[in-house]
Amino acid sequence: MAAFLRVLALAFLAVLAGSGVGGQKKKEMVLSEKVNQLMEWASKRSVIRLNGDKFRRLIKAPPRNYSVIVMFTALQPHRQCVVCKQADEEYQILANSWRYSSAFTNRIFFAMVDFDEGSDVFQMLNMNSAPTFINFPPKGKPKKGDTYELQVRGFAAEQLARWVADRTDVNIRVIRPPNYAGPLMLGLLLAVIGGLVYLRRSNLDFLYNKTGWAFAALVSKLCCNHFVSSFLLRIPLPTFLITWPILCMHLL
Ligand SMILES: *[C@@H]1O[C@H](CO)[C@@H](O)[C@H](O)[C@H]1NC(C)=O
Numbered sequence: 198m199a200a201f202l203r204v205l206a207l208a209f210l211a212v213l214a215g216s217g218v219g220g221q222k223k224k225e226m227v228l229s230e231k232v233n234q235l236m237e238w239a240s241k242r243s244v245i246r247l248n249g250d251k252f253r254r255l256i257k258a259p260p261r262n263y264s265v266i267v268m269f270t271a272l273q274p275h276r277q278c279v280v281c282k283q284a285d286e287e288y289q290i291l292a293n294s295w296r297y298s299s300a301f302t303n304r305i306f307f308a309m310v311d312f313d314e315g316s317d318v319f320q321m322l323n324m325n326s327a328p329t330f331i332n333f334p335p336k337g338k339p340k341k342g343d344t345y346e347l348q349v350r351g352f353a354a355e356q357l358a359r360w361v362a363d364r365t366d367v368n369i370r371v372i373r374p375p376n377y378a379g380p381l382m383l384g385l386l387l388a389v390i391g392g393l394v395y396l397r398r399s400n401l402d403f404l405y406n407k408t409g410w411a412f413a414a415l416v417s418k419l420c421c422n423h424f425v426s427s428f429l430l431r432i433p434l435p436t437f438l439i440t441w442p443i444l445c446m447h448l449l
Contacts, residue, residue, distance in 0.1 A: 243292035
């Protein structure tokens with residue numbers, strides 16, 4: 198009887214140990230499946246789009262050994278979120294800089310949830326404003342600093358990169374696609390003025406022409422507005438509020 202009990206106890210222990218090892222193995226498999234899935238998506242587009250199901254499976258549920266930066270946003274035109282669109286452009290620049298960087302690893306992924314594809318996620322996280330950036334760390338829930346302070350820091354890719362480095366120790370050098378619009382406009386303007394001066398070189402009276410100057414003032418004001426709106430994306434709001442009047446005052 199004692200021998201039988203001992204065998205039974207041993208068998209019981211073996212089953213316990215077996216399930217422990219099996220659980221560990223299964224966890225490992227789930228994890229590598231998740232990482233593979235994310236890597237596959239990341240190779241297709243630098244910002245992974247998530248709906249509610251994908252969010253729960255890949256970000257909410259353990260196991261995880263990667264950070265995910267998620268932009269919660271509302272990009273459908275009927276949501277009329279202008280800031281969402283501008284923030285999205287900056288976020289894409291950041292994610293692209295990471296994707297094409299030589300330091301790219303599976304330690305961190307960039308993702309987004311659009312309100313119209315995952316309103317359940319917004320509800321689950323009790324979120325009522327967009328855009329919002331949250332870092333989901335490899336272990337546990339996001340802490341206070343894992344929500345990006347958009348109001349304070351603005352949404353320039355460089356600022357986002359600094360926050361990402363703070364939260365995850367992954368340093369991303371932001372590489373912007375060159376913007377030719379500004380120099381092109383200036384070149385065009387100079388060419389037009391040059392052309393005018395050349396054509397009217399025998400008679401430069403038009404320099405005293407009021408309409409001409411009004412036109413020039415208008416054009417330079419438009420340029421200024423363009424400059425200011427592209428500038429807004431690059432600097433934090435307080436700095437912007439100080440610089441903007443100074444920049445445009447002389448043109449008003
Ligand atoms: C996370 O775990 C998976 C599966 O074990 C592994 O392939 C991957 O390299 C790990 N990632 C990191 C950043 O350690």
